Amino acid sequence: MRSETLIAAFVVGMMLCSTFMVYGIGPGVPDLEASVIGDDVLAEYSMPSSDHAYPGVILAVPVSRYRQDDIAVLMTGRNGIQDSDPSMVQGLVDHLSAELENIGSDSKVSMIEERYLSSYLGTGNGTLIIASALDPSLAQEVSEWVWNGGVLVSIGPLSIPFNGQDNLTIGYVPFDHDHAISEGSASEGPGLRMVAPPFGLLSSDVESCQGTVLGLTDDDQNVTTMAAIPYGQGAVLAMGGPIKEPFRASMEDVFAWDLARCLEAGLQWAVGPLSYEPLTVPSSGLHDTSTFKGEGEAMSIAIYSLDDAHSLFSCVRVSL
């Protein structure tokens, strides 16, 4: 009888723990409001309390427009040195779906195979992620789709199918992460986590395409990990890559963490440099304001936590 009691108590105890883990009270949500005061944008925000202080960031970026799309990830099945391994592309789908859900997004993520790409492009605007080389015969179709308003997220040197055509030429070189990042639980700046892609984008090429450098840059500011490039009515969010080991630096977990926050904040539509302020949220929470210089026709403001034990995010847009 003692065994029965012990095991029943264990099962009930585990059920209570599971209930707490699934339905327990989360750490709260951040609150963010923005208003235009003269030439400036005033952001008023609050971050919830926690058992310990935690890091966060508030960032602002001028954007040309904003649109929230569902996301399609293309599976080409190709697996070369400059392609993302198919298992990692599948991993990106899982991680990105989870990260978007974690930050409260309504966007859905699906995977499409290369043979169905034409029919996907025919359904209208959306966000398409390509992480490997594409069948060259589809390049023109993708180019036209982006030009007419689609968003292409390209990961790695072979993932812009129309690179080198139509006034968009981006060069990729090996990314020297050694001096670009420092030790700690989160990287500096806006806290993006993809810090060591095998290849990065040449910043000069991004600028010559009227693009905006968003990611980490190497010591000489020549190579970056991420940039937004306007393309007709659409945009290319070009990321270094391909997706390769290890976790925490250049694998699907960090691509998903960055993409969820960047796409929700509308960084793919960036038309000017990022401004950001690092935050240290005390354990009692934080209620404060930040002022950013207004640029362009609209600005997107986002606030989020940077540590692993929080998944806080909020974003607003203001027209100038």
Place this chain on the structure above:
Amino acid sequence: MFVRAQDTIRNVLAPTPTVLKFLVVGLLVRLLLAPWTSFPYDTYPFYGAVVGSLAGTGPYGNVLFTYPPLFAVLITPLFMALSYFMDPSAFGTFVPSMIEVSRATGMLVPFVTSPMFNLVLKSPLILGDLLVGLTLFRTVDRWKGRAAGEKAFLIWFLNPLVIFISSVHGQFDVLAAYCTLLGALFFFDRRYILSGTLLGLGVLLKIYPVYIILVLLVALLIPLFRELREGRALRSLRPTMSFMFGGMVSLVAIIPFLLDSSSFLEYVFRRGTYSSVGGMNIWFISPLLSEFSGGEGGSEGGIPFGTILLITGFVLTLLISYFMLRKGADRKSLLLCCTMVLTVILLTQAVTNPQYLIWLFPFIVLMIEDHPRMLKKVYALSVLGLLYLFCLQSGFVFMYPMAQYIGWPSVTMLSQGIEAYFIGTSIARNIVLCSLGGAGFLVLLTVILPSHMDYLERAINGLKNWRGTDAK
């Protein structure tokens, strides 16, 4: 009351002075190793489950943890308690200088968990080691006497591979092994509800106890079908229903996960169908073949190879169980059948890592008194398993917490050592791994061979005779 509690503790932890002596030594070794060692690649998903739970997104929120949920449920309360005293951002450190070596081996994560995190993570595993040891002692004591029980405890609790897997590597196979062992023992004692519940809990930790469930179900269904065929009263129906009811009871532990979302099931089941093959099984040669074919492995399209092997495992389990238990299922034949099935699964599944040997050891230890040759299998497999773990990426890979938090040896030195070993030895490393995997396969094979065909036994006896002749 205090005296009664003291007596209970003494009876549980120190049933004999010898057991107490082994227990203290084993615990000290484990507690000394646990904080300062880890296998970053395997620890990172556990860290992900912990911080995901603290963030309110759950253990699967960051998709790093892809095991069944019970281990996350077990450790989360411990880390929630720890997080009151320790900032979770101090649970681990991102170490950029490990990025290159991590990329080179593909089996490292540049993130090192802190000694306190390691100790809290490994404390349930150390407890699992202890519980399995004490269960083995009590069972063998009951079956074969005190001296045999003490020997069983010693063989398990001071086994270097058992110590290494729980206290250095930090893998939780021992918890599933404990549930499986207890589930089987309760079944032998005809306590079917408890047996079903414990085996169910085992499956909620790691999938493999499902094979033992199949064995025991076959043991219950054979007499039931016989009764049905012969038109007799269905006396076997009650044990079968009790066993299945017990299995359903175990699901209560994770019912909120089942009700909330099914996406975690997808991650968990995908684990079982990975296409990579190798380790201490019939596929031991595959790292070498992969090296010669330029590193391209796995199967794309069609039914994944892992799925085929999984189905094969189920079919083999049913066939072995039927042929071994069709004439009756007493304690000895059930024990033998469980050991057989686990061995066949280890021999044929896609990947057999050294930590999976922990599934088998408790059953082998129970058999040692009736089959003394099994002792040598435990020793041989322990040595081969340890060597395999050390040769995979070199032993340096387990020392990062010490390097990061004490400063000796330095992280750079460890990374250089691993790179030199991994890149410098290339084909030689794969030859060594294949040899160790092949040796492990051959030793595992002798577990299921009848004693007159046991080549390991014959080789050892031959060596003994030769040494005896030589000495004369």
